[in-house]
Amino acid sequence: MISSRRRPTAMISRLGRQEGELIDRSRRLSFTFNGVEHRGFDGDTIVSALMAEGERIFSRSFKYHRPRSVLSATFHDPGCIVQVGDEPNVRAAHRRLRDGMAVEAQTGWPSLRYDVGAANQLVGRFIGAGFYYKTFIKPQRLWPTYEKVLQRFAAGGRVQASSPHGTYDKRYAHPDVLVAGGGPAGMAAALGAADAGANVILVEEEYELGGHLRFGGSEDLVALRELRDEVGAHAGIEVMTNSVVTGRYDDNWVAVLQRELPQVAERLVKARAKTLVVASGLIERPYVFEGNDLPGVMLSTAARRLVNLYAVKPGQQAVVFAANESGQAAAADLDRVGVEVLKVVDPASGGELVRALGRGQLEQVELGDGSIVDCDLLVTAVGWTAPTLLVNMAGDRPRYDERAARFVPGGALPDTVLATGGIVGDGPLQALVAHGRATGTAAAHRALGRADSIDIPELEPAPHPALFRARTHGIVDYSEDVYSKDLVAAAREGYDSVELLKRYTTATMGPSQGKLETINTVAVLAEATGRSIEETGTTVWRPPYAPISLGALAGRILEPVRYSPMQPWHDSHGAKPIVAGQWIRPEHYGDAAAEVRNVRENVGIIDVSPLGKLDLRGPDVSKLLNFVYVNKWSKLDVGSVRYGVMCGEDGVVIDDGVTGRLAADHYFMSTTSSGAQAVHEWVENWLQTSFPSWQVHVTSMVSAYASINIAGPRSRELLGRLVPDVDLSPESFSYMQVRTGTIAGVPGCHMWRIGFTGELSFEIHVPAGYGLYVWERLMSDGKDLGVGPFGLEAQRVMRLEKGHFIVGQDTDGVTQALSAGLDWLVKLDKEDFAGKPELVWQHERGDGMRLVGLQPSDTHLVPAEASQIVSPSGAIEGRITSSRFSPTIGRSICLGLVSARLAVAGTVVTVKLPDGRHVPATVMEHHAHFDPEGSRLRG
Amino acid sequence: MIRIPCPNCGPRNSSEFSYFGELGSRPAPDAVDPAHWRHYLYDKKNPAGWTTEKWYHASGCRKFFAIERNTLTNDVKSGRPFGVESSSEESS
Amino acid sequence: MVARSPIRARGPVGREHGWEVSTTARKGGLELCDLTPYSKVLVRAGVLSKAAEVLGCALGLARRAPDGTLVAGTGPGEWLLVSGAGTWPALADEIGGGDPTALTTVVDVTHGGFLIRLSGADSRRVLEKICAIDLSDGVTPDGAVFRSSVARIVCDVIRDDDGGVRSYLLHGDRSAGQYLFDAVLDAGSEFSIGISGYREKEA
Numbered sequence A: 001m002i003s004s005r006r007r008p009t010a011m012i013s014r015l016g017r018q019e020g021e022l023i024d025r026s027r028r029l030s031f032t033f034n035g036v037e038h039r040g041f042d043g044d045t046i047v048s049a050l051m052a053e054g055e056r057i058f059s060r061s062f063k064y065h066r067p068r069s070v071l072s073a074t075f076h077d078p079g080c081i082v083q084v085g086d087e088p089n090v091r092a093a094h095r096r097l098r099d100g101m102a103v104e105a106q107t108g109w110p111s112l113r114y115d116v117g118a119a120n121q122l123v124g125r126f127i128g129a130g131f132y133y134k135t136f137i138k139p140q141r142l143w144p145t146y147e148k149v150l151q152r153f154a155a156g157g158r159v160q161a162s163s164p165h166g167t168y169d170k171r172y173a174h175p176d177v178l179v180a181g182g183g184p185a186g187m188a189a190a191l192g193a194a195d196a197g198a199n200v201i202l203v204e205e206e207y208e209l210g211g212h213l214r215f216g217g218s219e220d221l222v223a224l225r226e227l228r229d230e231v232g233a234h235a236g237i238e239v240m241t242n243s244v245v246t247g248r249y250d251d252n253w254v255a256v257l258q259r260e261l262p263q264v265a266e267r268l269v270k271a272r273a274k275t276l277v278v279a280s281g282l283i284e285r286p287y288v289f290e291g292n293d294l295p296g297v298m299l300s301t302a303a304r305r306l307v308n309l310y311a312v313k314p315g316q317q318a319v320v321f322a323a324n325e326s327g328q329a330a331a332a333d334l335d336r337v338g339v340e341v342l343k344v345v346d347p348a349s350g351g352e353l354v355r356a357l358g359r360g361q362l363e364q365v366e367l368g369d370g371s372i373v374d375c376d377l378l379v380t381a382v383g384w385t386a387p388t389l390l391v392n393m394a395g396d397r398p399r400y401d402e403r404a405a406r407f408v409p410g411g412a413l414p415d416t417v418l419a420t421g422g423i424v425g426d427g428p429l430q431a432l433v434a435h436g437r438a439t440g441t442a443a444a445h446r447a448l449g450r451a452d453s454i455d456i457p458e459l460e461p462a463p464h465p466a467l468f469r470a471r472t473h474g475i476v477d478y479s480e481d482v483y484s485k486d487l488v489a490a491a492r493e494g495y496d497s498v499e500l501l502k503r504y505t506t507a508t509m510g511p512s513q514g515k516l517e518t519i520n521t522v523a524v525l526a527e528a529t530g531r532s533i534e535e536t537g538t539t540v541w542r543p544p545y546a547p548i549s550l551g552a553l554a555g556r557i558l559e560p561v562r563y564s565p566m567q568p569w570h571d572s573h574g575a576k577p578i579v580a581g582q583w584i585r586p587e588h589y590g591d592a593a594a595e596v597r598n599v600r601e602n603v604g605i606i607d608v609s610p611l612g613k614l615d616l617r618g619p620d621v622s623k624l625l626n627f628v629y630v631n632k633w634s635k636l637d638v639g640s641v642r643y644g645v646m647c648g649e650d651g652v653v654i655d656d657g658v659t660g661r662l663a664a665d666h667y668f669m670s671t672t673s674s675g676a677q678a679v680h681e682w683v684e685n686w687l688q689t690s691f692p693s694w695q696v697h698v699t700s701m702v703s704a705y706a707s708i709n710i711a712g713p714r715s716r717e718l719l720g721r722l723v724p725d726v727d728l729s730p731e732s733f734s735y736m737q738v739r740t741g742t743i744a745g746v747p748g749c750h751m752w753r754i755g756f757t758g759e760l761s762f763e764i765h766v767p768a769g770y771g772l773y774v775w776e777r778l779m780s781d782g783k784d785l786g787v788g789p790f791g792l793e794a795q796r797v798m799r800l801e802k803g804h805f806i807v808g809q810d811t812d813g814v815t816q817a818l819s820a821g822l823d824w825l826v827k828l829d830k831e832d833f834a835g836k837p838e839l840v841w842q843h844e845r846g847d848g849m850r851l852v853g854l855q856p857s858d859t860h861l862v863p864a865e866a867s868q869i870v871s872p873s874g875a876i877e878g879r880i881t882s883s884r885f886s887p888t889i890g891r892s893i894c895l896g897l898v899s900a901r902l903a904v905a906g907t908v909v910t911v912k913l914p915d916g917r918h919v920p921a922t923v924m925e926h927h928a929h930f931d932p933e934g935s936r937l938r939g
Numbered sequence B: 001m002i003r004i005p006c007p008n009c010g011p012r013n014s015s016e017f018s019y020f021g022e023l024g025s026r027p028a029p030d031a032v033d034p035a036h037w038r039h040y041l042y043d044k045k046n047p048a049g050w051t052t053e054k055w056y057h058a059s060g061c062r063k064f065f066a067i068e069r070n071t072l073t074n075d076v077k078s079g080r081p082f083g084v085e086s087s088s089e090e091s092s
Numbered sequence C: 001m002v003a004r005s006p007i008r009a010r011g012p013v014g015r016e017h018g019w020e021v022s023t024t025a026r027k028g029g030l031e032l033c034d035l036t037p038y039s040k041v042l043v044r045a046g047v048l049s050k051a052a053e054v055l056g057c058a059l060g061l062a063r064r065a066p067d068g069t070l071v072a073g074t075g076p077g078e079w080l081l082v083s084g085a086g087t088w089p090a091l092a093d094e095i096g097g098g099d100p101t102a103l104t105t106v107v108d109v110t111h112g113g114f115l116i117r118l119s120g121a122d123s124r125r126v127l128e129k130i131c132a133i134d135l136s137d138g139v140t141p142d143g144a145v146f147r148s149s150v151a152r153i154v155c156d157v158i159r160d161d162d163g164g165v166r167s168y169l170l171h172g173d174r175s176a177g178q179y180l181f182d183a184v185l186d187a188g189s190e191f192s193i194g195i196s197g198y199r200e201k202e203a
Helices: A046-052 A116-127 A131-135 A140-153 A184-195 A211-215 A218-233 A300-310 A325-336 A389-393 A429-447 A484-492 A498-505 A518-529 A550-554 A567-572 A592-601 A621-628 A676-690 A715-722 A768-781 A792-802 A836-845 B034-042 B087-091 C050-055 C090-094 C123-127 C174-191
Strands: A024-033 A036-042 A081-084 A087-091 A102-105 A168-173 A177-180 A200-203 A237-240 A243-249 A253-259 A266-272 A275-278 A297-299 A317-322 A340-345 A353-357 A364-367 A372-374 A377-381 A399-401 A406-408 A417-419 A475-477 A576-580 A583-588 A604-607 A612-617 A641-647 A653-663 A666-671 A697-700 A705-711 A738-743 A746-753 A761-767 A849-856 A868-870 A876-886 A891-899 A908-912 A918-923 B003-006 B010-013 B018-022 B050-056 B064-070 B076-081 C013-016 C019-022 C031-034 C039-044 C062-064 C070-075 C078-083 C105-108 C113-119 C145-150 C153-159 C167-173 C194-196
Touching: A024 A046, A036 A046, A046 A300, A168 A550, A177 A184, A177 A253, A177 A429, A184 A200, A184 A211, A184 A218, A184 A237, A184 A275, A184 A429, A200 A243, A211 A218, A211 A300, A218 A237, A218 A429, A243 A389, A266 A550, A275 A389, A275 A429, A297 A300, A300 A325, A300 A377, A317 A325, A325 A340, A325 A377, A353 A377, A389 A417, A417 A429, A475 A484, A475 A518, A484 A498, A484 A518, A498 A518, A567 A768, A583 A592, A583 A792, A592 A604, A592 A792, A604 A768, A604 A792, A612 A621, A612 A653, A612 A676, A612 C105, A621 A666, A621 A676, A653 A676, A653 A738, A653 A746, A666 A676, A676 A697, A676 B050, A676 B064, A697 C039, A697 C105, A705 A715, A705 A768, A715 A761, A715 A768, A746 A768, A761 A768, A792 A876, A792 A891, A836 B034, A849 A876, A849 A908, A876 A908, A891 A918, B003 B064, B003 B076, C031 C174, C050 C090, C070 C145, C070 C153, C078 C167, C113 C123, C113 C174, C123 C167, C123 C174, C153 C174, C167 C174
Parallel strands: A024 A102, A168 A266, A177 A200, A177 A275, A200 A237, A275 A417, A297 A377, A317 A340, A317 A377, C031 C194
Antiparallel strands: A024 A036, A081 A087, A081 A102, A243 A253, A253 A266, A353 A364, A364 A372, A399 A406, A576 A583, A604 A705, A612 A666, A612 A697, A641 A653, A653 A666, A705 A761, A738 A746, A746 A761, A849 A891, A849 A918, A868 A876, A868 A908, A876 A891, A908 A918, B003 B010, B018 B050, B050 B064, B064 B076, C013 C019, C031 C113, C039 C078, C039 C105, C062 C070, C070 C078, C113 C167, C145 C153, C153 C167
């Protein structure tokens, strides 16, 4: 931080009271600019306060580091982008001054006045059109260096990692009519719509409604007050100021950015507007001539804003180049406040502006008659750009109106989008208001589905001389430092389409996104190629209309997190959490290997609540199961469960799990945790679209039951202590059966004898509200049995020891069922099931990969998962899909997918490790490395 | 964001739905040859214009339905439900 | 034996019908209340079935049965019945009988979902931040029901005004209960939202 210093004496240029001024002279604010103390008034923008204190240079240009000052005095002013505290890229000609602001120029190294980069001006030829592509590409190895240097020189503020996290917000809105633009036509449109009974959102980019009326004369100010009062009093209109419609998307999905709200930094409003009224006004277009970016050269509306809104005197001696009324009005304003207007040059009567001269700021203007005028202010008024962005986003293509020398909406708008005000045409205030009101009424009628048609009066663009470039060359794009001669050169190089030219030269691609530059770019290209502006066409304007911070786009953080009913216990018992989809699950409780040993020797319990669970009821459930699973389901007894695998129609494995029959017409299906939602959709899809006559009701019960797997030789004893009403003995409750009963007093629990871990185990599904209670009872009542919790990692080790594959880990998006080693399960003699034809063909071909058990020769080497299996020539023959060190058998174990011809027990394959080493591993007879006969499981 | 006219819930943001692609018909699995089956699996017409698609209202009624959508303009014609869920079929 | 909501009870804690509940007093104004212990029953039947006639409300609408059970048409041929904790809605038994024309099923989903109530004049403005449905009285008046995404969780939303005060019941998958409760609190912070304890108003 630079310490604050008192600023040196500067020329104070604050005027006396102006009729429409926004500043509150009773409220003084102090702030710093580049460490120097300044003062301003409440209501000032950063730039108006600085100008009032004599500051003129606010930034350095992007490439040539030319000093830049006010051009348009609006949000989009390319020369007025600064850093405020830790906030970069603040639009200083828009942003209201706040007490204590620390404002710094973003460009200018080492300082704004003495900028090393300004030397680039001397080597301008070097960085003309396409300079990035031509200059900095070779040699490639120097690119990192170039990048660093360029970053230092280029515009852009500093983002500080230590900045506090801002609060951003989003909300949805459903207005009947949304009006984009709060000038006279926009206000009138809002009133017309609201009077017709519509609820209206009126969005204005500036801090207050009014548009150009605000910096007009007394009559304008009276009209402004009337309109503004009427809008403010209307209950049907919600006004959003300092807000901008950043885009219009399909079906009138309109994004509105609200800035500087009391509660939040920014809010993105996602409005679904029945109709949209675009009233975005006109943007004054700069003139292209030599020296047009010198501080002291500005647009007529900029001069009028400075004088009338902020009581700032923009210069002492002025030349005004006025091709329209706005120029004349600026000249009158300047004259009124004591600026010496040396010359008003009117092109209609032959006046010509040739160039502006000066070192660092405007000193002289050369006119067409050869005369040189000494001055410090040059105001230009050469015409307007209709910012047709929003109507373009609705599908309309702008049309060039040669008479008015500007593009206008092409007239191909959908019924739900209307336009009014300056982008449509010109006229006296009454005409704008009448057009706005009628348009708003029509918009309301369309929104509310009323048939009565509304007569909208004509609003035609007024004739205007076509003035784009003087006889000299100058800046076209102020943000990107693109000169008209660069565009001419690019056109000569063959970039003669406006879209190509834009990308090659970066013209219109800077912070103002073409609002000031596009039409001049088109005009210069038209001139260079000898085509008309109409033939040349314009670039397509895309969202956003104005920059949106990433914070606003992110909004409130809405990332769903799901917890099991037992999560509070896991949290308080040292569980290491892992994220699995939206779920938070325990990976282990400190020592996964010890958890494995405890399950193999005593008993462990694991929280498997995220398992997919579908309640299936109806007379046709078995038909459904027969169709979605590859095996047969017609003969499943009540009280039995069966393992099943589902395939897609391409024969690729998509899920597996067990399904039990609880009653004649009542089944309970479990799916993988990650596949829970997809399987639900898959099942519904078949039922609803292919088999609508089947009577099956499917209910997802994922969260209705807390699911706990109790595994280990002592699991029967543990569960038996808590279950009074079900005989758990192997004789009456055997492997692959299901019972419903009471656990620890909780009725309606399902108990399944299944075993992913390969141990004797019971998977219990307890009504979720009681999950934590039952878990705690298992832990306390089984203390003497050595019960302990185990996490996902221990389960992964044990299932690998047992050779159970995991869909999505040991299979991938092309693994068909027979490749997963499911030949024993797939019943090709079934009439039909999802994916059957592909599996028939795979069976006939016998090709593809095969999932096999693998053991590295080095018993302590665990090949990383995804290590390749390679042939002697280096060809890929497969890969390791799962690998762990087995604490139970004391060696490394794997599952892997290998080419079918290698999938023969005893084959030694070569595993290529990530570090490049080749190690041997043997294909095993079984997937299971431990207890392949399953005697523990069935005990 | 376009809106999808759910036949049950009315127009909703497309983010509430899952897209299941062009509506096709499943060949009889016993009589089919690989070329025909894979045409069903993978070959989509993807026309520049009107097409019939299957959507699922995942965040709403959890029903599948078909709509006609113009891929050029995103114009959508009203959706129709599948199967017996519609009352007209049940009453017949 | 104790049942717990997925939403951590704040403030003083008591027991109601075997459930652990917060007993924080109501403070009025904008407030959020965890009603997960309420009985929730999902009914599926044909839209023209006898069951549908007994339930007596169409998709998108809710009504109260004489015993106080809230019946909400949550989907085509789908209803959610909400009654006081520890109760079983009488309607569920009435429709339990088989209907030969269309499959009718009744599933107790009490433990499958969270149920929270957001009430207060500003409740619309809170919900508008996290739900894209038009909450104006014209589109979703008192008694309206819809299922949509709320803070990216699929919820049944029932507009169920409470003595003239705007109020919404949100019902969704239990596992996301804590997340959604926190998301609504966060959205409501701008309007000074408070938490109130469990209460037995519905039954």
